[in-house]
Amino acid sequence: MSDDNETIRQGAPTRRDYVKYGGAVVGGGLLAGCTGDSGGDGSETDNSTANESSTDESDEPEDTSYSVTMAPAGEVTFDSVPERWVPYSAGYADAGIALGQSDGMVGIGQTAEYYTHFYEELPGVSVDRESLTELVPNEMSKELFYELDSDVHFIDTEMLKAWFDWDQADVDEIRENVAPFLGNLGYRRSDDWHDYRYYTLYETFEKLAEAFDERDRYEAFEAFHDEFIADVQTRLPPADERPNVLLTFELNDEPEAFSPYRLNDKGTNKKQWRDLGVSDALAGTDIENLSTTERTKLDYEGLLDVNPDVLLIRGHERKSPAEFRETVLAYMRDHSVGSELTAVQNERVYRGGPLKQGPIQNLFLTERGAKQLYPDVFGEVTGDEQLFDRQRVADIINGDI
Structure with missing residues (x-):
């Protein structure tokens, strides 16, 4: 401060x-x-x-307090607009940046999961990712919450209890002695412990806008997003001409096993694929979605049974499209079984995008996905064609709305 x-x-x-x-x-x-x-x-x-x-x-002093309601925290009252804030998820971090709050972010769950290179294309928008204090590598220590001294924690308290061995007494202590919690883990919807309401990406974005009292900026961003998505969707080929897609996760540059995702899970991490109208290659199979408890992996024989038109592999966001092709795809082309996959033969194996995304990142990921799936319409993913106005996005973030 x-x-x-x-x-x-x-x-x-x-x-x-x-x-x-x-x-x-x-x-x-x-x-x-x-x-x-x-x-x-x-x-x-x-x-x-x-x-x-x-x-x-x-x-008597004027009462400037206001409330935001979000499950599982319920109604949270703010005496004034938060200045210092900590998100767990990179998606919440991105939403805060979209609302012009970059200066106040002091920590995050993990910096490795926060992809800030998207901001490099937005004039006047930047985040010093390395300056953020990480919570997860420090085991979500309560002492760290005291040290960060934030005004709000955008963190799902049920996630804290399910994944980090917190109990309700720990949650109450930090809420009462430091600052309230407001958050809902919604990037996926396959965890048994999450038995309360979920929120879409833009519903979550709106809750942060309420917390930061940034309604005008949110509405400007939402209008831009809606126009962008509508324009892309009017250009999509007919449904029967669209590829089926298998979304997986595998960090290795020489992959041998792949963790599958189901696209019908309505988590925010799959928003771009839903908006782009693809069909799930796992539909009609008994293959389960990756979650905390479900850790199924597919080998190349399992992939060949599904044999998708397009294979998306997460875990390679720090590679360029060319670097991905020169490592992961090159390995699969030389693999005795992997080379039999239709997606490999047609060179339709791509980066699958990050697990956690916010509204800024989603614009870029939707643009990338449109090129990956429909290159004849939107241009090659390795090309420079832009599907949305970077300057307009930067203007909204910087307050020119």
Whole structure:
């Protein structure tokens, strides 16, 4: 925070001060007021005047608090717009950047999962990813939450309890002593512990906009997105001419086993594929979707049984399209069984996109996906053709709406 903000915090109790000291802050203030009043001559007139002044409604501070409601946290009240914030997911980080909040982000779940290279194409938009404190490598330590001293944590508390051995007492402690939680893990919808409402990517984006009081910026971004998607969809070939797609995960440059995803899972990580109208190559099979508990992997024989038109492989986001072709695809072309795949023979094996995405990243991933699936319509994925206006996106992020 700036020096000015620090001065304000010292001069008047903040919400966090009230949490830390409870009624003592309020009580101390009232006692101080009484002591000050006794400094007069003690006349009834002076006391009456002081009392009238102290209860005059015009002297009471304006209530600027507001609330945001999101499962599983429920209703969360903010006394003022958050300045310091911490997301768990890269998708929440990206949404905050889209709302012009880059300066206030102080931490993230894992920087390795936060792909910021997209911002390089947006004039005046940047994030210093390396300056962010990571939560996951530090085992989501409660001490770290105290050190970061954020105004809001965009983190699903049920995820904390399911994956990081927190309990409700831990959640309550950080919420009461540091800042509230507001978040819903929705990048996939296949975890048994998630038995409450999910949100779409733009529903989540809107909740962050409410928290940051950035309704105008959100609506401008949403309108741009809707126009972009509508334009792409009007250019798609008929449904019976579209390829079927198998989305998988495998980090290795010489892959031998592939973790499958089902495209009918409505998680935010698959938004671009739904918008692009593809069919799932796993439809009609008994192959399960990757989740916390389901870790099925397909070898090349298993892939050949499905034999998709297009194979998408996640885990290679830091490669360029050319680098991916020169490593992963090249290996598969030389593989005794992999080379029999239709997608390999037609060189239709591509990067599958990150697991966690926000509204800015989704624009780029939709553009990339359109080129991967329909190169005859949108251009080759290795080409430079742009399907949306980068400058307009940057303008919205920078406040020119």
